[in-house]
Amino acid sequence: MSPARKSTPAAAKRGTGQNKTGAGAKAPAKPKAAKRVARLSPADAEEMFARLKALNPTPTTELEYSTPFELLVAVALSAQSTDVGVNKATRKLFPVANTPQAIVALGVEGLKPYIATIGLYNTKAANVVALSQRLLAEHAGEVPRGRAALEALPGVGRKTANVVLNTAFGEPTMAVDTHIFRVANRTGLAPGKTVRAVEDGLLKSVPADYLQDAHHWLILHGRYVCKARKPDCPHCAIRDLCRYPDKTPGEPEPVAA
């Protein structure tokens, strides 16, 4: 997978999961949607995704998983953590416990050592064990495919449900994290002051053909190109389409012959 342009992944990265969020969920604290920008036209939105797709035809999550349950656990662990950090933990955890039964058998105290390097690990350990118990009690140990059932699981909010619905089950949902929130606002693709407003805006403005993978393209673009502190505008593939008024100056380096 190759995002539009990879600079150093050492830039602050946020995971794709988060705790419960609802219709009134506040936007990520940083960066703010400080300036009002013009909306992208439908034609420019189409062109934007055509370019992102050309650069990365099959985007996917950077969280490592092999089953819907592993993805659910990885996303639940990723709130306010990096995907890299979550992958380091789950590479040790999943070979030992990658089913609800095994997680419940491990228990909260047994799970903690595997995830102790991840932020909020005490709360996350309790949630992962509790959601595993709920899956066994109410869903025969399977991850449900419905939003309501997912959001009823301990520690699973709207965004986590969106990630699972999109990435595990192929639903055209839009899980708005800090990267997507920033890119949607800067570009003018779906300006909004809250996470839910941006999610709803994206569901309207992303062309139907690109909706399934848009979540991944936007995250990767925000993570590696349209970075929070200093967007790499000179090397951005959608610079001419983007409505952000404070683009970083400079010209792209000439391509070597």
Ligand code: SF4
């Ligand atoms: S031109 Fe700059 S602000 Fe606009 S999407 Fe590209 S990197 Fe982000």
